Amino acid sequence: MFKKILIIGCGLIGSSILRGSITKKISKHYFVYEKSHKNIQKIKKISNKIRILKILDNKLSDVDLVVLSTPMSEYEKIIPNLNRYLNKNCLITDVGSTKENILKLKNKRLSKSLDWITSHPISGSEVSGPEYGTKNLFVNKWCVVVNDKNKTKQNKLLKFWKKLGSKVIIMDAKTHDKIFSITSHLPHLIAYNLIKTAQDFQKKQKKDVIKFSAGGLRDFSRIAASNEIMWRDIFFNNKKNIVSAINLFINNLNSFKKNIENLDDRTLRKKLTNSKKVRQHILSLKQDVAKPDFGREQD
Amino acid sequence: MFKKILIIGCGLIGSSILRGSITKKISKHYFVYEKSHKNIQKIKKISNKIRILKILDNKLSDVDLVVLSTPMSEYEKIIPNLNRYLNKNCLITDVGSTKENILKLKNKRLSKSLDWITSHPISGSEVSGPEYGTKNLFVNKWCVVVNDKNKTKQNKLLKFWKKLGSKVIIMDAKTHDKIFSITSHLPHLIAYNLIKTAQDFQKKQKKDVIKFSAGGLRDFSRIAASNEIMWRDIFFNNKKNIVSAINLFINNLNSFKKNIENLDDRTLRKKLTNSKKVRQHILSLKQDVAKPDFGREQD
Numbered sequence: 001m002f003k004k005i006l007i008i009g010c011g012l013i014g015s016s017i018l019r020g021s022i023t024k025k026i027s028k029h030y031f032v033y034e035k036s037h038k039n040i041q042k043i044k045k046i047s048n049k050i051r052i053l054k055i056l057d058n059k060l061s062d063v064d065l066v067v068l069s070t071p072m073s074e075y076e077k078i079i080p081n082l083n084r085y086l087n088k089n090c091l092i093t094d095v096g097s098t099k100e101n102i103l104k105l106k107n108k109r110l111s112k113s114l115d116w117i118t119s120h121p122i123s124g125s126e127v128s129g130p131e132y133g134t135k136n137l138f139v140n141k142w143c144v145v146v147n148d149k150n151k152t153k154q155n156k157l158l159k160f161w162k163k164l165g166s167k168v169i170i171m172d173a174k175t176h177d178k179i180f181s182i183t184s185h186l187p188h189l190i191a192y193n194l195i196k197t198a199q200d201f202q203k204k205q206k207k208d209v210i211k212f213s214a215g216g217l218r219d220f221s222r223i224a225a226s227n228e229i230m231w232r233d234i235f236f237n238n239k240k241n242i243v244s245a246i247n248l249f250i251n252n253l254n255s256f257k258k259n260i261e262n263l264d265d266r267t268l269r270k271k272l273t274n275s276k277k278v279r280q281h282i283l284s285l286k287q288d289v290a291k292p293d294f295g296r297e298q299d
Numbered sequence: 300m301f302k303k304i305l306i307i308g309c310g311l312i313g314s315s316i317l318r319g320s321i322t323k324k325i326s327k328h329y330f331v332y333e334k335s336h337k338n339i340q341k342i343k344k345i346s347n348k349i350r351i352l353k354i355l356d357n358k359l360s361d362v363d364l365v366v367l368s369t370p371m372s373e374y375e376k377i378i379p380n381l382n383r384y385l386n387k388n389c390l391i392t393d394v395g396s397t398k399e400n401i402l403k404l405k406n407k408r409l410s411k412s413l414d415w416i417t418s419h420p421i422s423g424s425e426v427s428g429p430e431y432g433t434k435n436l437f438v439n440k441w442c443v444v445v446n447d448k449n450k451t452k453q454n455k456l457l458k459f460w461k462k463l464g465s466k467v468i469i470m471d472a473k474t475h476d477k478i479f480s481i482t483s484h485l486p487h488l489i490a491y492n493l494i495k496t497a498q499d500f501q502k503k504q505k506k507d508v509i510k511f512s513a514g515g516l517r518d519f520s521r522i523a524a525s526n527e528i529m530w531r532d533i534f535f536n537n538k539k540n541i542v543s544a545i546n547l548f549i550n551n552l553n554s555f556k557k558n559i560e561n562l563d564d565r566t567l568r569k570k571l572t573n574s575k576k577v578r579q580h581i582l583s584l585k586q587d588v589a590k591p592d593f594g595r596e597q598d
Contacts, residue, residue: 122511122513122514123513125591125592126578126591126592127591132591141513142510142511142513175506178504178506179504179506179508179511180511180514182496182497182500182508182516183497183508183509183511183512183514183515183516184511184514184515184516185515186493186496186515187493187514187515187516187518187519188515189552189555190489190493190519190552191515191574192555192570192571192574193548193551193552193555194485194486194489194548195574195577196551196555196570196573196574197481197485197544197547197548197551198481198482198577199573199574199577200547200551201481201544201547205477205478207474207477207478209478209481209482210482210577210580210581210584210586211441211584211586212421212441212478212479212482212483213482213581213586213587214421214422214440214441214586214587215421215479215482215483215486216482216483216484216485216486216487216490216522217481217482217483217486217581218581218586218587219486219518219519219521219522220486220489220518221574221577221578221581221587222518222578222587222592222593223515223518224574224575224577224578225574225575225577225578225579228568228571228572228575229568231571232564232567232568232571235559235567236559236562236564239559239560239562242559243556243559243560245496245500246552246555246556248496248499248500249492249493249496249552250549250552250553252492252495252496252499253488253489253492253545253548253549254549256488256491256492256495256545257542257545260534260535260538260541260542261538261542263535263538265531265535268531268534269527269528269531271491271495272491272527272530272531273527274495274498275490275491275494275495275498275520275523275524276523276524276527278494278497278498278509278520278523278524279425279520279521279523279524280524281509282509282512282516282517282520285509285510287509287510287512287513287517288512288513288517288520288521288595289595289596292424292425292426292431293424293425293521294521294593294594294595295593295594295595296587296588296593296594296595297588
């Protein structure tokens with residue numbers, strides 16, 4: 001499908017793309033550009049087919065797929081090298097979690113002769129680093145591809161994600177950023193904020209509360225352990241939608257608080273019952289494991 | 300250890316106590332009082348040692364352990380029968396999630412000749428009903444026992460929970476209700492509120508957002524699928540502490556929002572980094588599975 005794939009930034013997502021691509025024989029050659037020396041040692045162990053690039057130079061001239069999987073804040077620094085060394089047949093994509101900012105950056109900085117179609121695979125977890133990547137990370141997961149006028153390359157990109165196992169969907173950047181502000185960015189922010197609140201409470205009360213976290217808090221601590229650079233970039237780049245989402249959330253929470261203060265049984269119970277339906281919907285869409293408590297068992 | 304155990308209300312928790320007690324031979328006889336006809340059929344299948352009571356009457360006279368595991372709002376209706384039929388050697392306990400209200404109820408309604416020492420096993424999940432109970436539900440989980448002046452019976456109760464596998468801890472009711480407002484009640488409320496917010500957003504935008512819930516939302520949907528009667532009771536009975544917790548949460552969230560609006564990299568990154576430490580602490584205390592993403596795999 002490709003001759004030379006280059007993965008720029010090879011952590012959890014980059015290394016999963018690499019593993020999946022090698023397994024599915026998506027390319028003849030595999031190049032990785034990665035700054036972390038520690039990560040490079042781990043990547044070398046994945047397969048002897050991988051060639052590590054120390055600099056981005058004219059070895060890029062016949063690369064036909066570039067996947068940017070660094071934190072989004074790194075993209076700007078990389079673009080000048082893409083402009084300098086890539087040829088116009090190459091397809092560029094990325095796996096960033098917000099899209100409008102990437103379109104803006106591309107329009108501003110990328111050479112007009114190059115094609116960058118931006119993607120967002122909805123996969124990942126609280127851990128970072130190439131040692132956690134797996135070839136099946138994208139299997140049966142959604143991958144959003146942002147609508148592009150170059151249909152030949154867009155189709156090629158869709159085919160690429162499908163080969164890795166993704167269910168693909170085409171969307172415009174604005175819609176993407178709105179939807180994911182609710183389904184992903186707000187939940188992460190809320191989880192971070194809940195853990196911060198527990199920490200503040202613990203400090204104030206001088207009581208060890210974390211040890212009783214099995215009653216609910218522990219679930220949030222998983223999400224709140226996600227990579228801080230990645231999430232800083234997301235919060236900053238999707239600022240407008242996230243601020244709207246926070247405001248909607250606070251309004252709802254104030255109304256919930258009033259229901260509790262007024263012992264408003266009817267309204268409260270309606271809310272608690274309606275929420276249950278969402279879980280059923282998610283399970284029917286196979287977007288989560290159906291086992292109680294995620295099938296999680298203590299070590 | 301006991302001659303006759305009576306479980307009043309036999310759902311997830313009650314049936315787990317029953318299963319654990321039978322396995323550990325904690326009692327000679329096992330009685331269950333349960334209103335749901337459907338549940339009774341399921342309970343009968345657990346063991347032929349179980350005897351179902353259709354009414355609470357003088358068969359209770361030689362029961363030496365009563366465990367209330369109905370929703371807390373049912374307790375008041377049951378107490379007159381305990382007063383009428385139990386003898387003074389009997390130990391009464393419950394598994395309610397808030398404690399100050401139970402002490403108040405007991406002081407107001409329970410016969411002075413009877414002993415009720417209140418407990419809270421920190422176990423459970425989003426599913427309800429006796430079919431989900433397991434004999435190991437309490438193994439290595441905390442069980443809070445509220446400090447009582449009758450030390451003989453308190454020790455007996457501690458021994459009971461230990462036999463079921465719990466790690467026991469004695470606490471006063473006020474401290475309990477404060478701690479669990481943060482580690483359990485607020486997380487549940489926040490999860491319910493996040494799902495409500497996603498539902499409102501979906502309605503307003505006329506977009507199917509739930510199908511993209513794998514990016515974070517699905518985790519909250521699990522907790523927000525918890526039993527609505529149980530959680531209504533908790534929110535109402537721990538109103539004061541929960542309202543304080545909500546206020547603390549909203550203050551922190553507003554400050555988070557400001558950090559994002561001002562692109563305040565330093566403060567935001569400090570918060571995101573500090574939260575990660577809580578996960579490490581929880582894992583070191585073995586309060587959650589150490590596997591990424593709870594070791595969850597798609598069906």
